[in-house]
Structures are given as C-alpha cells and as structure tokens.
Amino acid sequence: MPEPQALRNDIRNRCREIASKIDKSRPMTTDEMEVVVRQILAEMDLEEHFIGWTMVMFASEFWRDQVAAVPPSRRLFLLPHCLKHSEGCPADYDQFGLDCKTCGACSIADFRGLAEDLGYRVLVAEGSPIVLKIIVSGYVDAVVGVACLNVLEKAVDKILLAGIPCMAVPLLSDDCRNTSVDEQWVDEMIRLEYDNSTPQTCTYMHLMRASAALFDPDTLEELIPRIRGTIRIDENSNAANLAAMDPIGATEAVAYDFLSKGGKHSRPFITLATYDAMTGGQAT
Template sequence: MRLYDKRIEDYDNEIAMILRKDQINTNLGNALPQTPEKLKQIRDLIRDYAAETEIVPPLQESEVIFHSGELIKMHPELFLYQKLLAVMINNFAWQNIVAGIPFNRRILLLPKCFSHADCPAKFDELGLLCEQCGRCDLADIISRADDLGYHTIVSEGTTSASVLLSSGQVECVIGVGCLHSFERSFPLAVKEAVPSIAIPLYNNDCKDSKVDEIWLNEVLANRKESNWNGWIDLDQLKKSVKSWFSKEKLQEFFDYTDDTVDIAINWIEKDGKRWRPLMMTAVYDALMGKSGEYNETIQKLAVSIECFHKASLVHDDIADDDDQRYGKPSLHKEYDVPVALNVGDLIVGYGYQMIAESGAKHIKSLLKVASRAHRDLSLGQGEELLWRSNGKLLSREEIIRIFSNKTSPAFEVALQFGAIQANAGSDVVDVISEYSTALGIAYQINDDLDDFKQNEIASGFNTVQPSMISCILNEKYPDKMNEWRRNQNSDILKWDETKAAMQEAEEMLADYKHKAMKSLCKLSNPNLKILLTRLLNRIVPE
C-alpha cells in the first residue's frame, strides 16, 4: 500500500503543526545548507527514503507535504529545511523522466541575478544574451549547457520558458533560482505537469547569487534511457482524431446509404471540441506508449463515443428548445422534432454498432461501461426534466447528483475505453471513475459560471436547466427565487447577490478540481498521471 494513500487529514497532528509553523515565523523552514556536502547529504536521505516509497510525478502539493512530513519524522533536524525538502522531493519524482529526455529537448533556465552587477549583456525577447565577459560564473555554466545541446535562457520569471514549451521544441525545464521563486512557480508546474528539476541558489537576496555547481553539473549531464515516450501532444492528436470524423470516413464506418443516415453523418461531422474521443485516444497512448498510428479498432471506438455525445446534444436541444448548436440551426430547428428524435436514436444505435464491430479485445467490458453511462445520463436528464415540471428548488446535493449523472459519465466512458483497450488493471479503472466524477462536476460548474459571466445581470441564469449558481441563490434567497420563477422579473435579484453566489460557485469549482487532482495520487503510471493532470487543466481552465 502506498504511504500517501491514507487521507492527509489523518496525518499525525504534530507533523501538521510543524509544517505550518512557518506561518508564525517566516524564517523557519527557509534555511538552505551552505555547503555541497550538506546538500548532498539531504539528497541521499531523500534517495534512501524514496527507495522504499513509490513517488510518481507530477506530485500535488498534498503529496509533497506528506513526504516532507515523513522525512521530518525520521530526521527531525530537517525541520529547518522544509522548503528545500519540498524542492528535492519534487526533483526526485521527476529525475528518471528528465534523464530520459534528450539534451536538445531541455531548457536550462537561469536567473538574471546570476550575472555580474555591471553585466554589459543585452536582452532579447527570451532573455539575457551573455557576452562571455568572464565577470561571473554565468558564461561557464552556459557553455557547458550549450555543449550538451540545451536551450539556455537567462531571465526573470518563467514566461520565456513557457514560450519554448508551448512551441513543442522542448519537454522539460532545469531551473536555477531562489526557494521563494520555486514556491511561486510550483502551482504552475503542477498545472502544466512539466517535467522539471529545480536547483536552489545559496542565497535569496537577488545579488551575487551562487549555486552548487557540482549538483547542477550532475543534473545537466544526467542522461539515460527510460520509459518516457515524450509528452502526448494533445494539439497534434486532436488533428488525427478530427480526420476520423470526415464525411467520407463516417460513410465508410456507417456503411449504409439513406437520407436519414446522411442527416446523422452531417450532424456528427459538424463542429465540436471532440474532447471525448481525444481523451480516449490519449489515455490509450499514455498506457501503451504513444505511437501516432491508430488502427480501425481505436478509430471505431472513438467514433462510438462521439456518437453517444452527439445524440445527447440532439435530445438536449429539443428538451431545451435551443435554436442553435455550434452557431448553426439545431437539428430539430433545421428539420423538425420527430426527425431529430429519430436521428438522435439512430446515432445511439450506430454508437453501439461501432463498439460491436470494432474488433476490440474487451467488447463485453466496453459495452458495460457504455450502457451504464447511457443509463446514468438518462437518470440525470430525467431528474432535471422532472425539476422543470414541479418547480422545486434544488439543494446542492440534488444538483451535484444531476451533474454526476449527466456530465461525468461522458468523460468516464472516454477515459475507461482508452484504459480498457490498453489492458489497464482495476486500480487504474477505479482512479478513472473517481477522477471522472470530480471532473464532470467541475466542468458543469465552470460551464454555469461561463453562462453567468456572459450575461452579468441577475436574469442571466438559465431558467430551462438548473445551475449551481441558481442553486446557491435558492439557498440564500428562497423567497426571491420563488417570486422570480413565478414572474421572471429580473429586478427581484440584485447583481451583487448573483455575483456573491458566483464567487461561492468558483470556490466549489476549485474544490472539485482539487478532488480530481487528488484522485490521481493513487496512480503508479507517470505517463497517465501527467496526461490526466494536463487534461483537467485543459478541459476546466482557470
């Protein structure tokens, strides 16, 4: 059993107090040994600890706190070095993956304060252009890194590194900086799941900065084969997935000529983010090792997932009487309700047919996942439709249940299909289920917030379907909400009242994103953990 599988809330109270004492005395935990020997001693302690503990990147803050606490329990003298411990533990988690990344796919990010106070060098859009004047150690470090093939940047902040990372030219960052800067950048590194190693400066005063060059050189030169196959390029993968939804490809898969089939194909081909087939394929890649080549089995399973999604949109648009979808007439407006209902049902049928004809290894398991999600979606939709007819004010528990049934299963089907096809074990399947539930709820709350932000008036919430904001307003102002529902009078609720409810919903959104991230702590596959971390922040951005 992995040590941090137990709940953080159950940690020993004494350690929890120790780890939070720096809130009282900001000098505690900020210390840094001033000799290479002492730094290596601490690194060796972490290495020995990690030899008996599974540490899988990317680490969440809760995981770093846990491991730091365990080390302090065993070595109380390390209490003075809390923040250094956090950096080193995170380094250790990433070191094997970083070692597997070629030098020319790495960034060395150096701080400006490394340069001499009278440095004559100029800056371009990426950072300082060292003139190799010899006044400081910067030139020697840059030369060593350049000889290995690194992209070297001397700059304040991480903007320049982010530019290179987003370009796809590099995959990881070796960063040198003060402990304070690492503390600020940690949330960003977690969000993007960037393989990274941090080497702290001996001092934090931003002048005459020095670093343990023995440690830095050791990290820079570390290169060995690993099971790291590189980041899954979601943008490139999206292009591959999109090609499976061309009219020609869908006609090939559906293998039937008919006017109703043509309507169905045109509907499936229409715009959309195609998150679900993308997620399925990405999970498959993460578990199997990315290949960039996908046989008909993977393509048909991906199309089946999109069929279920597109059919639900047809039915949703009818239930909500929406005029448009993707900026064009919704299907029941383009034709009529009976035609749209029939086409939606046809698309569901084709979804199951794609699974049956896919040639997948575990068709029984796939059908079980798909049918259960179909059932849950209908239950969630049913609860929402009944809410519309009875005029009842929903509680948070009820609306979360609707979100769990309506939105989460669609994500779970996609993720589970990829995992099942990759022969994942029950441990992965269980994590995906927990992750999907939190992701679906977070996605729906975020969608609600987007609706309200676009309107910025009290009448902005959707009267056709329940939202978390309207639910919070129900709790706070039940009389006003009842009157609003009866009279549709936008003057009853003030915008400040609605805005306060939105802020509360934003806190709930953050909480469910945290739950999704926390569920990943149980994964032992770093490729999958990295992917699901990045997907969460793509699907539910800040």
C-alpha cells in the first residue's frame, strides 16, 4: 500500500491521466494493463511492489466513463464486512451477506445510506460468486466497491475477461478486522454522476446472461424436453415424492432441478462466445 495518502493521490491522478488517452473500444488484457502500470511506476520512480495496488487504480480509471454511463439504479455497491467494528456489531448475516442494522458505529451505514439514497443496490459481502450471480441475473450493469487489495488483485482478471464496468477503492490493510479505507475516495466513487454519452466498450456480459438464461426452468424444458416424466422438484417436494417415482424419472427430475439452480455456465458461455467470434459479433 503506497504511503502517505498524498502519494496515493498522485498515483491515482496519473492513472486517470493515462487512462483518459487510451482506446476504450475494447477491454484491456491483464498483460496490456500491467505494461502501462509498470511504465507509470517507473516514471514516478516507485517500487514494483505497488503494481497490484496501481493495477486496481488503473482499472478503475479505465472503466470510470463506462460506470458513469450506467444509471445509479443499475449499479451495485459492494462493501466488505470487515469495515464493521468486530466488537459489539449488532448485525446478523443472511444469504446475501451482512444485514447492517445502521447503528452508526462504523462507516458501513454511512456509505450504504448514501448509495441507497442515490438508487444503488447495496451488498455487504465478500467474494465474487454472489456478485457474479447478481450481475449475470441482469439486475445491475456496473459494480463499484470496497475490498482488500488481495481480493481486488484476484478479481482484475475476471473483470477484464468479462468486460464488467467497475471501480474499486482498496482497504488500507488486509487485517480483515476493524479495517479502514480512504473515505473521501469512496464518497467520490458513489457520487459519480450519470453520463450516458460515453461510447460502449465491448463486453461479454450479454453472452454471460444469455448462457444463464438457457437454464431458466421453462427454457430448459423447451430446449431439452423430459423423456421419463413431467414432475418438477419444487419447495414442496420431498424424498417421499421422489421415492414414489420411476427411479430413472426421479433421477431426471433431480438433474433438471440441479441444472436450473444456477452456476457459472462456463461451457455454454464459451460456446456462445465462439459463435460470436466466428460470426463477427465482436462481443457487442
């Protein structure tokens, strides 16, 4: 983590300056971005161990205009639970993460309140699976968030591959307890004004969503009609229902239920992306 804050400001400003001059018609690859970041650090006479942090800053500046082109109501604001005060926090966890009680003891409530007032969807959770699921479901078109540098470094490859418009502010430490962040940067990121005049960067988001849609229960039934039965597994189903069915029919029902429960859908996505490339769609 670059210290002091003045140095972080200088690095971010340089990233913004360079990113503003780069062709954004397509996402940069990780290797391309690393070349630029190394040049920035060399120009500023800074050490290479700042590469990860600077990559996050540069990626955020690269996608800034694309995030601005998405209305706040279609943005997801992601916060880590480690910003909470570990002692005495009254919040519980649900399937989506930390259910903040807005007690005011930490900055989570302030950031969350500001984001929700502007129309954001807000999630206090760690990890990319739930975020990717929300994005693929079609509820949001851009992500802004706060996370530890380690998580953000791992996410860069996935973000660049999928072409997800995003911005992030790294936590100031990786302690995972009572952490802090450059709060002014987070405030500025949340308040990024909507401006839809920016040309769109090529993305695979529509193909990711199309591959997920193939496994909607009704679509799945249409594409792959059942052979051994018509009974669907739902919240009212139990072992007795399956036991009363033909064994192969029960296996078929379980398989259909499993396929419709979600997942990364990597193979159908790769198939769609290959078709897109072969037919000149160019990920648009």
